Amino acid sequence: MKRSRQKYAVALGLVLAVCGSAVAEEKTTQLGEVVVTATRDEVPIEQVGSSITVVTAKEIEQQQKRTVADALRMVPGLDLVRTGSFGGTTAVFMRGAKSEHTLVLIDGIEMNDPSSSGGGYNFSNLTTDNIERIEILRGPQSTLYGSHAIGGVINIITKRGDGKLKGFLSAEGGSFATARENAGINGGTNLLQYSLSVSRLDTGGVSAAAERYGNTERDGYQNTAVAGRLGITPTSNSEIDLTLRYDRSRTSVDNGGGAGKDDPNHIMKSDELFFRSQGWLSLFNGMWDQKLGGIVQ
Template sequence: MRFNDTRSLLLATAAAVFLPSAAFAQEADDTLPEVVVTATRIPAIVADTPGARVIDSATVEQRGAVFAADILSDVPGLSVTRSGAFGGVAQVRMRGATPGKTLVLVDGAVVNDAAEPNGAYDFSGFDLGDIERIEVLSGPQSSLWGSDAIGGVIAFTTKEIDGVRAEAEAGSYDTLRGRLAGGVANDAWALGGYVSRFVTDGISVADEANGNPEADGFENTTVGVRGRYAVSSTVELDGSARWSQSEADLDNGFPVEDNDDRSESEQWSGVIRSSVEALGLDHQFSVSASDIERQTFSAFGSVFEADRQSYRWQANGETGAAVYAFGAEREESAGSISTGDSVSLGTTSVFATGRYQATDALSVTGGLRFDDTDDFGSETTGRLSAAWDVGAGFTLSGAWGTGFKAPTVSQAVCDFCFSSQPFPALRPETADGYEAAIGWRSADGRIEGRATVYRLNVDDQITYIFDPLTFDSYYVNIAETATDGVELEGRAVLGGGFDLTLAYAWTDARDESNGRRLARIPEHAASGTLGWTGDRLSAALTVRAEGEQNDTNAATPAVLDGFVTANLNAAYALTDNVTLTARVDNLADERYQQVLGYGEPGRSAFVGVRLRY
């Protein structure tokens, strides 16, 4: 599908975001729940929190999403690209910021790859089977979480399981998937575990349309455990751990073509936390850690390993119309570089955030954080937001915030750098962003929508440059980028068991030094899901569209065509405990690329069974 056709669909989707009531609204008992986000450190209502979204496990199940990359692209303002299906590197760009500027948390543990040149996280093997909810905070969030949160934060929370769950699925490309989970949960304690296995022969990672027929397989195993114990009425202990291993066949080169390259990765993360009520405050003491090892087998094979540890104390309190949290953190990270050496970085931080309910209709939230890095000085960041209920279901909200990102391990030592002169001294990247939103919720609670406009500026962006005259290459603070955007989103409970979710984003992300559009960020993107739930049968149709986009930041970048894809997911409950499932991905067999040279699967189908006791 060419760009003009894609744009027409995108604009139609945008126009429909706030109009579902006129076309579909009928009498129904169901209403949309008032969603709460917790990655803000103090619980906040999503509708009152600029840039906040929540994806719960019911939504993941409704859409048949297997891995995180399958559903994150439905969030307006997030651009998800994969260097090939089934195991190709999957990265997220939030509001035009580069992938290393998205902070990723699992149960509060930072899992960003400290050995990746930009500190970015690879979502390709992130299985969603044990995930209860995904919280997305767009815009600078350094006042909450420190470095790496310039574009925003994606926080995953794992499930607490009560009973037994099992699932099996098979389908196209000799794909097999299985999940098994079990646990016990009550008021006093909980303990549960989970294992998932995914195996596929896959497709050619290099685009088959360019004469690359060799299939590239992918395997992933994920294991998780979560527990909780109430020591007394004022003391509780909880913890979780998650381990994942992936093996993927790869295709590389310029141009990308079939070869025998492959990769292996192993990662784990975990957190241990104690919650204590004392001195009129709820105190949380936690220790979290994550570790990743990735190895590439090719003509230029490599091995990289990275780890992080965080030590955090946070106290939450409430006084009259104010709720607040404050605390301190120490984070230490280490990553290997191309020479095999390991380099360590560290940051000590203090933070505070609070919300004041000025009137029944107006609330104001503010946050301040001081980060003292071991190697790059200190940074103070802040964020201020407000929400005003103006009546008739409308809410006005806005936010302004700042962010920073310290140089990564690779940047700090200038890995893969060559120069006869001393390398430039690097300083942290900084950012500021602001946004304004108007939201509306119907009186019967069945329809809601929000429109957001924003600006994100990034200064002193660290860039790897190469001088063709001297053959020098190194990192330097030179780039300045800016993103202007509009995000539209809406949800509705319709008559006859139908529900509708719509999202649209216009993103103008550019390099301020030359005015060029940034790579792998479509100007227009939209998605819509129409779901239906009956007595035993349920189904959901998801349509996703992206306009054309640049694939490089060069003077003459490659331009990838826009595309539209559709997925259909269905479930039939044989009994209260047994459900049959079926899904078809890429219904129209669309041929497209998200990254130049890497193809995506055509039409594919899968059937399965789900057991719950």
């Protein structure tokens, strides 16, 4: 009788040991969300002392956000101001600071316009095409990012292709002669990773000048966006990363809000292009990392 009890006890102990090790193994493989903006290195978000919010591609798609400005409107601590309708100058104010005190990055490239007064960034034409996530870091970050980051940092990270080749194609239409088309591909292997997105938005718009004063000419808007990223990984300790983004927009602008302020010939044009190439090489078991890159903007 005692031997049978001992056998049962041993068997029960083995079962508990196996289950415990399986649970322990499962816990060790679970990884939390990681951010890079707070410390300029990969850190679990729960270990970040600063106030940070992450907007993912899944959230952007679920809420049907077509511009980055619309995606940022749901983030606490941000105030977005746009002059007029589509294509109007759009500024972000973070925690009461000026718009030029918010640093905007796309894949590490500083997007703030040095030619504008104050050096702020205009979000009017930036679409959500090919964007994987947006990290919004609130509060002074001048130590890491310089004087443009007094209010905070908005870091936009584009998609990196993986898995089998996937493609998508969509078309939308609505009021005021509005139409949007979008297409793209995404995929990758251990050697090559790629993602590409192309979109076009056209809208007849409405008159920004008051119609009660006889202003009936609609202020149309057109936007074409191309966004792509290519990664090449020849070895486990080296990588080449190429990023391209092009936005072309045309916006009809009125001369004011009073009588006779319609101007069908006043067109605001914008062409934005940036290209980044970067090579990375790690030597001596990760003790020496080397990066070399170039930017065209």
